[in-house]
Amino acid sequence: MSLDLLDSPFDGRRLIEASAGTGKTWTLTALYARLLLERQLSVGQILVVTYTTAATAELRERIRARLAELLAVYEGTPSEDAFLNRLHARYPDEASRRRLLLAVHGFDEAAIFTIHGFCQRALQDAAFEAGGDFDSELTADDREIIDALLVDAWRSELADADPAWARFLVKQKITPVWLRNRLRSHLGKPYLRVEPSEPQAAVDLSGIEPAWQHAAALWQATGRVWIDELHAHGGLSQSTHKTIKFGPWANELDAWFADPAAIYDAPDGLLKFGARALGKACKKGHAAPLCELAEALDTLSDALAEALPAGKQRLIALQVALLERLNRELPERKAAQRLLAFDDLLNRLDQALQGPVGDELAASLRSTYPLALIDEFQDTDPIQYAIFDRIYAKGSTASLCFVGDPKQAIYAFRGADLATYIQAREQAEQPYNLPTNYRSTPQLIDALNLLFDHPQPFAQADLQYPPVG
Structure with missing residues (x-):
């Protein structure tokens, strides 16, 4: 009307x-x-x-x-x-x-x-x-209080973290500031529905550790010899396994296996020197080059493929838990400091x-x-x-x-x-x-009225476009 x-x-x-x-x-x-x-x-x-x-x-x-x-x-x-x-x-x-x-x-x-x-x-x-x-006292910025609570929670999380989980957090560049930026806009809003709503069991990432240690030991013991054998093989496709790249891939693996903190930053050589990739790259008439190291690299690659999505799920669960903790503790901390x-x-x-x-x-x-x-x-x-x-x-x-x-x-x-x-x-x-x-010209208004003159112009049944003159 x-x-x-x-x-x-x-x-x-x-x-x-x-x-x-x-x-x-x-x-x-x-x-x-x-x-x-x-x-x-x-x-x-x-x-x-x-x-x-x-x-x-x-x-x-x-x-x-x-x-x-x-x-x-x-x-x-x-x-x-x-x-x-x-x-x-x-x-x-x-x-x-x-x-x-x-x-x-x-x-x-x-x-x-x-x-x-x-x-x-x-x-x-x-x-x-x-x-x-x-x-x-009314404060326009409560970041300092939020940061203090998150630092406490972060210390507790890292103190109890297994190495694989700690390294995943490093890989994702998770810090208290990152968590504050992610969670702050959701704080103090009891009407929000948070998913998952039920506490989630911590995802176990520890399986990646033995796979990495086993592959690292084999690489350090036999890696260079294995690369020499691949150079001499002569039956690998040059479209996927150019011999000129073997050296750089090997150097990347040397550095990677020397730094456990980089476990989630797998270099190209992990897949390229694995048994599956070598088997696919082998030309007809040539036997696929196989060894324990190549199998171990595939096992490690599979463990990483499983760990990354599992780590992301665990990160979601961490944010849900921190949001609940902040909503509980932040009002108490503010009340103690008489801040709003x-x-x-x-x-x-x-x-x-x-x-x-x-x-x-x-x-x-x-x-x-x-x-x-x-x-x-x-x-x-x-x-x-x-x-x-x-x-x-x-x-x-x-x-x-x-x-x-x-x-x-x-x-x-x-x-x-x-x-x-x-x-x-x-x-x-x-x-x-x-x-x-x-505000607008009649021609523009007529065009807009025509443009939105159809059922559900905003793809929502209860949101319509009333024509204007």
Whole structure:
């Protein structure tokens, strides 16, 4: 349904879907002005939330400017903004003018926040209900604490590691910093499903050690003699086994067998001098050159082929175990140091709302902010939605309006979840849309409308492309 900014109802829970270029911010500022007068609210009672600091600053300035322009209309200055003229005509009374005057001059009190800023304010204002720590310090970077925990876990892992597992970790260049980069974005997100969900038995890589030691002993004892025999054989294909390469391959094997740490960096000679490769390379009329060393090289090659995928599975299990450990120990370490990171703010408020005093906390926040406008809602995650769903429960007297565009959901890497947006849309009283694009040429809009004019244009049944004019 198309949005009528002056008359469309905004009680209960509403959703505005705004494609790119359809005047979303203009609409938000107009809606803010209308509801300020219609509901007789102050700027401190209208909660506006968006998802980046830059967007928050821009939205704050745009809303303030729109209110100032509307106040000028009340004071007799003509405006080319038809909506503001109509809004003034609907609420021409002196009480509305005074309300606007207070809003403009007291706009520093406007409740316009990032999602983390809102959670921080909510936890501070309702510290007793939320069970917060009055002395906790907000930190923008908790890497130091994460690194300390990972270093402890890493030392423990290496202390108990068999040589083959330790060498695999070296081969994969696994370090505490690598693990932090892999795991950090998944921390503090209880809604994530981690696979494998059950603890995995440690994969045994020790079988590679005896194969490597046996082949190394044979190579060091007979390798050079074996290479001389291959030079003299004369029946090997020169397409796969050029004799000029025997020397370099042998030198690589010398270095490899001298360095156990390089066990997973097998050189070409391991396969080339193995019995299977030599048998395939043998020309007709020539007997395949065979010896115990060639068989041992094949056995080692097979052991390596099995160890690499097994090591990768063990590395996955290690990351799952570390993620569980960090999610358990990181909050304890932060609490001991009285530190909070941004995601902690979300989780703290969500836990408080779901806890024993959740009803009282939600009622307190509804009383403080009887109206909420949530911008860029396509970038929300399940925790963020759970917070607003709990505060602005259906059936309450407060009102909640989401504004977003599921086609612009770009923060999945940060936890944004399109399924959460779809769930919120289904629970909205009445979704509105903005049908006109003001940014692009008519030719481009016509082309895009034609391009996406087919079933499931985004390969998802509940994500459609609404044509715009």
